Amino acid sequence: MxxxxxxxxxxxxxxxxxxxxxxxxxxxxxxxxxxxxxxxxxxxxxxxxxxxxxxxxxxxxxxxxxxxxxxxxxxxxxxxxxxxxxxxxxxxxxxxxxxxxxxxxxPRPPVAGIALAAENTTGATMLDLTARTAVEGRDVVVIGAGLIGSETAATLAGRHRVTLVDMLDRPLARLHPTASAAAARTLADLGVTFLAEARIEEITASSVRTSTHGTLPCDVAVSAAGxxxxxxxxxxxxxxxxxxxxxxxxxxxxxxxxxxxxxxxxxxxxxxxxxxxxxxxxxxxxxxxxxxxxLGDDTPYVREPYYFSDIGPLRIQQVGLATAAAEWRVEDGLTIGRDDVGRIVAVLFLNAPARLREARELVAAGANP
Amino acid sequence: MARLIVDEDTCIGSGECIAEDPAAIELDDHGCARVLIAELDEARAQRICDTCPVGALSVES
Structure with a gap:
């Protein structure tokens, strides 16, 4: 070089x-x-x-x-x-x-009226969403129950009536069912209404019309669909x-x-x-x-995947690669994924931030048996 | 002895400090670090401080 x-x-x-x-x-x-x-x-x-x-x-x-x-x-x-x-x-x-x-x-889903929706993805769009939810007690519909949509719905639920909709059957459907089920419980506790397998037909200034759940009152729609x-x-x-x-x-x-x-x-x-x-x-x-x-360092980049998410009071953390797991088992409070030869590839843990180091050690041991 | 200070505007809740010393620091309901022990041994405070990926922690002697 x-x-x-x-x-x-x-x-x-x-x-x-x-x-x-x-x-x-x-x-x-x-x-x-x-x-x-x-x-x-x-x-x-x-x-x-x-x-x-x-x-x-x-x-x-x-x-x-x-x-x-x-x-x-x-x-x-x-x-x-x-x-x-x-x-x-x-x-x-x-x-x-x-x-x-x-x-x-x-990108926003291809739905009529989607241009009316807010999002929570950049500084500018976050400020727009903050302004549009400044007055308490709005009807908010969050479209998409992935990490961004679920976190945003949980935060807005403190001051607004929040409905969270997704095409799939549960929030965080792409994560392990343990995380998904915990998120569903937490969102319900926070007062968020979750609508599963929803198909949106049109967003207007005052509603979100679906073909599956009727017409939802909506002052602010939030696009969080991928x-x-x-x-x-x-x-x-x-x-x-x-x-x-x-x-x-x-x-x-x-x-x-x-x-x-x-x-x-x-x-x-x-x-x-x-x-x-x-x-x-x-x-x-x-x-x-x-x-x-x-600058000339030739060390390879090998960092193990790690993410954390806060859905209201629920903290989700995961080390490793969930999609590499062939089977999962809950062991001593950790949800542990192993590949097809039984080596640990991922560790998921909820409301247990003190166990991050242990999770990393387990995944590292799986990589170097 | 030393105090560990959290800059709440900088903390992103990565959880690295809690992994280092869960008895001394925790996550609050906003996913932000919160110190549990007011006075810490200086070396211990520094060890926790050094784990923060964004420099949200500082040590005050």
Whole structure:
């Protein structure tokens, strides 16, 4: 690799900021491109939605302190061969090295009137949702009972009548049934009405009409129906969900001086093969790792998947890869997944934050029997 | 002895500090770290502080 020159980090979420800050700390000439100050996406902290303050990762002083130049905008086109980036205001940046960290986009379901819906995915959309739920006692319909929808519904339930709808039969249906059942109980305790296997036909200014559950009164609809990788057209010409494939050091496959990190990448995990991990912990650690790789470190990125979620008072944590599990068993309060030869691949635990280390040790022992 | 301070605006509830020393720190109902023991041995406080991935913890002597 050539010497480190002018680095542009594209994206200012957790991965982009952690990478840019690390490069700045090491004295690299680093520019970070992203809309607004670096902040957590989605901004799921309950304090954020209740207080209406965007959870910033850094303010202007902190950017200066870390030596990170910030361009407030979005990259709309790029050329990985010439390292030329086009910003949405028409300006261009030429970089010696690029780090791609654009994370995820949150497409809305193809439903009539969906443009009326709010979301809770970026700082700007969170502020919009806060403003639209400022007056207590609204009828809120959250569309999609994944982690984002369930967390958002739980937070709003304190001040509003919240209905959570999903096409599937239970909240967090893609997680292990233990987590799903606990989330269903918690949401019910918080007063959230869950409507299973719902089909939405139209959203209007005052209702959500379904073909399965009649017409629901609705002052504010919230779209939380899934995500895909956020890539510019140049990288995803057909608009399908794609990932940025990287090697074990997080260098983009087929390039020399382009690295990538965070939710948008698929990296070769030593145990499970190519993985995309759309979670906070991976964004932070892969961001730092991309910076180190760019600076010449040749250590492979091997961090075990880890996520945490707070559905109201319910804390869900999981280490490892649930989809690699062939069978699950509850042992001493931990829900343990094993692969087809009996090695531990994932550990799920609820309301037991003190057991994170133990969970990591179990998964590590499964990887190195 | 030392005090462990949580910056609630910075804490993202990763749970790393609780994994290090669950007797000294817990998660509150907002998923934010909350110190359980007011006065800690300085080395112990520093060990907990060092686990935070976002620098939300600090030690005050």
């Amino acid at each position: 050539s010497a480190v020159g002018r680095v542009t980090v594209v994206g200012n979420g957790v991965a982009g900021w952690s990478c840019a800050a690390r490069l700045g700390e090491r004295g690299v000439d680093v520019t970070m491109v992203g809309p607004g100050l670096p902040h957590d996406r989605p901004p799921l902290s309950k304090r954020a939605l209740v207080s209406g303050r965007v959870p910033l990762l850094a303010d202007a002083d902190r950017l200066t302190e870390k030596g990170v130049r910030h361009v407030d905008g979005r990259v709309v086109d790029c050329d990985f061969a010439t390292h030329r980036l086009v910003i949405d205001d028409g300006s261009e940046i030429e970089a010696d090295q690029i780090v791609w960290a654009t994370g995820l986009a949150y 995500f895909r990788t956020s890539l510019p057209t140049a990288l995803a010409p057909d608009g399908r969900s794609l990932t940025v494939d990287v090697d074990e050091r997080l260098r983009v496959v087929g390039t020399t001086d382009v690295f990538a990190c965070g939710d948008c990448i698929a990296f070769p995990h030593p145990r499970h093969g190519r993985l995309q991990i759309p979670h906070w912990d991976h964004a932070l650690y892969s961001g730092r790792h991309a910076a180190d790789s760019l």
